Structures are given as structure tokens and as C-alpha cells.
Amino acid sequence: MAGKRIGYGKVILFGEHFVVYGLPAIASAISNITVAEVEETQITDEFIPGLELIDNRPCVEGYKIKKRGEMERSFDLMFKFLKIDLQKTPLKITLSGNLKCASGIGASAALTSSVARALNEHFSFGLNDDQINEVSYEGEKGAAGTPSGIDNTCSTYGGMLTFTKNLEGFPNKIDLLEIKEPLKIVLASTGITQETKEVVADVKAEREKDPDKYVEIFEEYKRVYISGLEALKKGDINKVGKSMNKNQELLRQINVSCDEIEKIVSIALENGALGAKLTGTGRGGLVICLVPDETTQEKVTKAVSEAGFEATKTELGKVV
Numbered sequence: 592m593a594g595k596r597i598g599y600g601k602v603i604l605f606g607e608h609f610v611v612y613g614l615p616a617i618a619s620a621i622s623n624i625t626v627a628e629v630e631e632t633q634i635t636d637e638f639i640p641g642l643e644l645i646d647n648r649p650c651v652e653g654y655k656i657k658k659r660g661e662m663e664r665s666f667d668l669m670f671k672f673l674k675i676d677l678q679k680t681p682l683k684i685t686l687s688g689n690l691k692c693a694s695g696i697g698a699s700a701a702l703t704s705s706v707a708r709a710l711n712e713h714f715s716f717g718l719n720d721d722q723i724n725e726v727s728y729e730g731e732k733g734a735a736g737t738p739s740g741i742d743n744t745c746s747t748y749g750g751m752l753t754f755t756k757n758l759e760g761f762p763n764k765i766d767l768l769e770i771k772e773p774l775k776i777v778l779a780s781t782g783i784t785q786e787t788k789e790v791v792a793d794v795k796a797e798r799e800k801d802p803d804k805y806v807e808i809f810e811e812y813k814r815v816y817i818s819g820l821e822a823l824k825k826g827d828i829n830k831v832g833k834s835m836n837k838n839q840e841l842l843r844q845i846n847v848s849c850d851e852i853e854k855i856v857s858i859a860l861e862n863g864a865l866g867a868k869l870t871g872t873g874r875g876g877l878v879i880c881l882v883p884d885e886t887t888q889e890k891v892t893k894a895v896s897e898a899g900f901e902a903t904k905t906e907l908g909k910v911v
């Protein structure tokens with residue numbers, strides 16, 4: 592029987608990179624999804640031996656080439672975890688959906704969650720959502736090295752959530768976050784694809800070189816997180832925006848921003864955005880811009896697009 596399942600895209604509002612070290616973060620799934628379909632096949636030597644992969648996902652230019660190594664590792668880890676022997680049961684996996692793959696949108700986790708669900712259905716493993724999330728996490732290790740688990744959690748469950756990685760192992764602390772009004776957002780793309788694993792490793796190496804700098808930055812981030820969370824709960828979007836800007840300042844300090852991100856942030860703020868920051872891995876990928884109303888959303892989208900960056904209007908915090 593053909594299995595067909597989905598994984599949500601996501602954005603991180605607060606805490607990318609800090610979340611890897613056990614600090615709390617806030618993320619939201621978006622309604623764009625990746626869909627995976629699993630079937631048996633006779634073709635045994637395609638993407639990796641025993642796996643025929645048809646990848647119909649829309650992607651920014653260069654994404655699939657840059658991410659090929661990550662994807663191979665992700666598939667391999669998930670098959671091992673689920674004890675699937677591709678020599679005995681060669682598989683065809685077809686990926687599709689309306690999530691445009693780019694760094695920062697949780698595309699690798701949307702892939703691993705959707706594939707975990709599709710494999711579960713195809714082999715009738717009977718896994719529940721928590722177990723699907725574990726399989727997806729296993730696959731994410733191929734993409735992020737030592738992932739926090741925030742991306743696969745968003746991709747598997749959907750919704751807006753606070754997330755704290757349990758540094759001792761599972762379970763992580765996950766709480767659904769309900770907000771008063773959906774947040775109006777412009778998502779702008781630098782067009783640059785990054786390997787999460789590399790950027791996470793660079794931050795780790797820098798922290799080892801200069802631990803004192805990171806102690807201070809982590810303390811400041813905790814304050815930013817608390818004020819951002821309080822503001823979200825109260826529906827005080829001006830304060831949410833200010834906290835996002837402070838978060839972006841800390842991301843600059845750990846060297847995960849870049850010129851293109853900074854350019855988009857400046858354009859967004861000049862055109863009325865309340866806050867703007869990179870979301871996800873950084874050094875490229877996406878910038879999330881919080882706007883107060885539809886008029887500003889339109890204005891920011893237009894200004895960012897005129898500067899040559901792709902921009903999309905969306906809302907966060909709706910139950911997806």
C-alpha cells in the first residue's frame with residue numbers, strides 16, 4: 592500500500608543556535624508542507640543503493656545540490672533507526688508539496704517528518720506522533736549534526752511552541768503556545784543556502800575558543816527570550832518586535848548573520864517592520880520581519896522585492 596504523509600515548514604521566532612545549548616526557543620510551524628509518498632520499486636541503484644528518490648519539491652536555486660550530502664545522511668540514519676533493509680526492500684520515495692525549500696524554513700525537518708510518517712504507513716509500524724518525531728530527529732542528525740530537535744518537533748506536530756532541549760536526552764520540554772492574534776509576517780529570502788551542520792559546528796568551535804563571551808551572550812539571550820515570550824502572550828507586538836531586534840543583535844555577535852541578512856533587516860525596519868531577524872541556520876537563508884498591519888506588510892514586501900530578494904507574506908500562530 593502506498594503511504595503518503597506530510598511535514599510542516601517552520602520559522603524560529605526566538606532562539607536559533609542558543610537552543611542547541613539547552614536555552615529555550617520559540618518556533619512556529621507554517622501551513623506550507625512537504626508531502627512524502629513511499630512505494631516499492633524494482634530500481635535498486637538511484638539516489639542511494641536501494642532508494643529511488645523523485646524530488647518534486649519547489650526549491651530555491653542550488654538548494655538540492657547543496658543539500659544532497661545532508662539528505663543522503665538523513666535517509667541513511669532513518670532507515671537504520673527503523674531497521675529498514677533497502678537491499679531486501681528497495682523503495683521509491685516521492686517528495687512534493689507547497690513548501691519552497693530554502694535554508695531557515697525547516698525544509699530538512701519537513702522532509703524527515705513526512706518521510707517518517709510515510710514509512711510508518713507503508714510498513715504499518717504503528718508509530719504515534721512522539722515516535723514519528725523521534726525518527727524525524729534521527730534524520731535531522733544528518734542535516735544538523737547535533738540538532739536541538741526544534742525543527743522536527745515543529746514539522747511533526749505543527750502549531751506555535753516553546754521548546755527547550757533536554758541536554759541529557761529525550762524528552763525535550765515542549766509547550767504549545769497560544770497567542771491572541773496571529774502575527775503578520777514577511778518572510779524574505781537571501782537566496783543563499785547554508786549547511787546547518789557547518790554553521791552549528793562553527794558556533795560550537797567559537798564558543799570553545801571564547802567561553803566568557805558566550806556566557807554573557809547566553810545570559811542576555813535569556814532576558815530577550817523572557818521579554819519576547821511575555822510580549823507574545825500579552826499580544827504586545829511592539830515589544831515582540833523589539834525582542835526580535837535584540838535577538839538579531841545577539842545572532843550578529845555569534846557571527847551567524849551576513850551582509851544580505853543585514854540588508855533585508857535594514858530595509859524591513861526602514862519600511863515599518865516592528866522587528867526583523869534571521870530565522871534558522873543563518874549566514875543566508877531567510878529573514879523574518881514582523882509587521883503591525885496589512886499595509887506595512889505590503890510595503891515591506893514591495894521594498895524587499897525591489898531590492899532583489901524574494902519576499903512572501905504570511906501569518907504565524909494560527910492553529911495549522
Ligand code: MEV
Pocket residue numbers: 603606607608609610611695697735737738739740741742787791870871872
Ligand atoms: C536550525 O533551524 C536551527 C538551529 O538552531 C539548529 C538546531 O536547532 O538544531 C541553527
